[in-house]
Amino acid sequence: MNRLWTLFTFLHSMAGPGVMLLYPLYASVVAIESTSKLDDEQWLAYWILYSFLTLAEMVLLPALEWIPIWYDMKLAFVAWLVLPQFRGAAFIYEKFVREKLIKKYGPSHLQRSSNAKGKNKFVDSVTNNKGEQEAY
Numbered sequence: 001m002n003r004l005w006t007l008f009t010f011l012h013s014m015a016g017p018g019v020m021l022l023y024p025l026y027a028s029v030v031a032i033e034s035t036s037k038l039d040d041e042q043w044l045a046y047w048i049l050y051s052f053l054t055l056a057e058m059v060l061l062p063a064l065e066w067i068p069i070w071y072d073m074k075l076a077f078v079a080w081l082v083l084p085q086f087r088g089a090a091f092i093y094e095k096f097v098r099e100k101l102i103k104k105y106g107p108s109h110l111q112r113s114s115n116a117k118g119k120n121k122f123v124d125s126v127t128n129n130k131g132e133q134e135a136y
Contacts, residue, residue: 016071020050020078046081046089053078
């Protein structure tokens, strides 16, 4: 029984890095190499949300240490973000982040521009006022 508990503890501790980092890294590389834009949106949204979650966790760590199942709740939430059956990261981006951007900048800023490079008008307006990116 002791070895079974040790194995369970090991698998539990490895589930986080596997679900939160290894699979998303692999899927992001696959998404970059594919021609579909849907998977690009999913994985870009995932990395944005995961970064935000990590930063929030760093700030709130003293309070989160008092919640005994915090790690399990975080693991379940990130699994929902990651699993392709749910596409949770894309869902959160579409329902919440995109809504805020539309309210602030209007829908015309989120549509693709007509220039040859196909840049996003919103990104162009954020990089500088002329809509051109500066050379570094």
